[in-house]
Amino acid sequence: MQQDDCDVVVLPEDHVPGPSRYMKLWFSDGNVVLRTKEHMMLVHRSLLSVHSRVLRDMFTMPQPPGEELRNGHPVIDMPDESNHLIHMLTSIYNPYLRAHLYDFDFLVALLRISTKYEVTDLRQTAVDRLQLGLPTTLQAFDDPTHAKAREEAMDNAIQLVNLVRETNCPELLPCAFYYCTQLPTTTVLEGDGVHSLSWPDVAACLKGRELLFDAQRNDTHRFMFAANGEAWCSHCDYEVEVYGPHPSPPVNLASTQTSRPICLSYVPTDELWDSLGGCDLCIAEHKSLLKYGREGVWKKLPSMFGLGTWEELVKTQYALLDEPYYEKNTWHRRA
Numbered sequence: 001m002q003q004d005d006c007d008v009v010v011l012p013e014d015h016v017p018g019p020s021r022y023m024k025l026w027f028s029d030g031n032v033v034l035r036t037k038e039h040m041m042l043v044h045r046s047l048l049s050v051h052s053r054v055l056r057d058m059f060t061m062p063q064p065p066g067e068e069l070r071n072g073h074p075v076i077d078m079p080d081e082s083n084h085l086i087h088m089l090t091s092i093y094n095p096y097l098r099a100h101l102y103d104f105d106f107l108v109a110l111l112r113i114s115t116k117y118e119v120t121d122l123r124q125t126a127v128d129r130l131q132l133g134l135p136t137t138l139q140a141f142d143d144p145t146h147a148k149a150r151e152e153a154m155d156n157a158i159q160l161v162n163l164v165r166e167t168n169c170p171e172l173l174p175c176a177f178y179y180c181t182q183l184p185t186t187t188v189l190e191g192d193g194v195h196s197l198s199w200p201d202v203a204a205c206l207k208g209r210e211l212l213f214d215a216q217r218n219d220t221h222r223f224m225f226a227a228n229g230e231a232w233c234s235h236c237d238y239e240v241e242v243y244g245p246h247p248s249p250p251v252n253l254a255s256t257q258t259s260r261p262i263c264l265s266y267v268p269t270d271e272l273w274d275s276l277g278g279c280d281l282c283i284a285e286h287k288s289l290l291k292y293g294r295e296g297v298w299k300k301l302p303s304m305f306g307l308g309t310w311e312e313l314v315k316t317q318y319a320l321l322d323e324p325y326y327e328k329n330t331w332h333r334r335a
């Protein structure tokens with residue numbers, strides 16, 4: 001009996017399956033197919049053109065003769081990673097999903113691809129979300145609501161410096177640099193194993209760290225770092241006899257926090273103030289120095305890293321975007 005081998009398809013060993021339809025983004029009334037290595041999406045030119053200038057220009061480019069068609073629609077090969085493009089398209093089709101931008105890697109991918117395709121509203125959503133971890137005001141920096149976002153940003157400080165540079169979000173740089181000053185010098189110099197700073201950014205970080213140390217010694221935390229006696233009055237000397245020698249910050253502070261700048265991060269509790277043993281006037285003065293000192297440091301934070309002023313950073317960030325949205329909202333956001 002002759003073997004019927006018509007139904008048997010032998011694939012070569014190096015066979016790679018072609019891109020498959022991504023059904024959640026395969027609309028029967030779509031009119032253009034976007035194709036990555038893994039997926040194809042049948043989407044709407046008009047909708048995507050409204051959101052993305054780059055896609056709009058891409059769609060209006062004359063197609064070469066003999067252009068590939070699928071189901072009668074032109075096929076455009078996209079160079080992007082499939083899941084990044086899917087993230088972007090899904091967020092355009094389902095704006096409510098943007099409220100759930102809490103996965104860090106997702107956010108990073110979305111900021112990159114929305115910047116690349118100039119999907120300005122989506123990019124702004126990603127920037128706003130990232131800004132929770134990289135605040136641009138001291139008030140936001142102190143807001144306990146977003147402590148987790150700041151912690152996450154601090155864990156990814158080097159990656160974030162590179163990301164916000166690459167995606168032109170300079171307003172987020174000062175805080176990202178501040179987080180880098182909290183890293184060991186070796187990490188600043190050599191990277192965290194995955195990401196590393198450019199040499200100009202290493203220099204900016206180290207220079208900024210020195211200025212932050214100066215500020216905490218002279219402005220914000222004099223009560224901890226001034227030489228013995230300098231930060232206290234003669235009346236305090238009387239109290240020293242009662243309470244013991246000072247200034248003597250608790251050992252845990254002195255040993256664990258002096259190797260990195262704490263001028264923005266460390267605000268003592270009432271118990272710590274009480275434990276210092278200073279007179280009421282001196283303690284009030286040091287609380288005031290800390291409050292106004294931190295505000296001063298925040299104001300100077302960009303210039304400490306050679307970035308100019310906060311206002312200049314905002315202008316740079318939005319200079320390339322000419323939509324009325326940005327002109328209207330930029331200064332409002334800073335207020």
Ligand SMILES: [Zn+2]
Pocket residue numbers: 232233234235236237278279280281282283
């Ligand atoms: Zn005193």
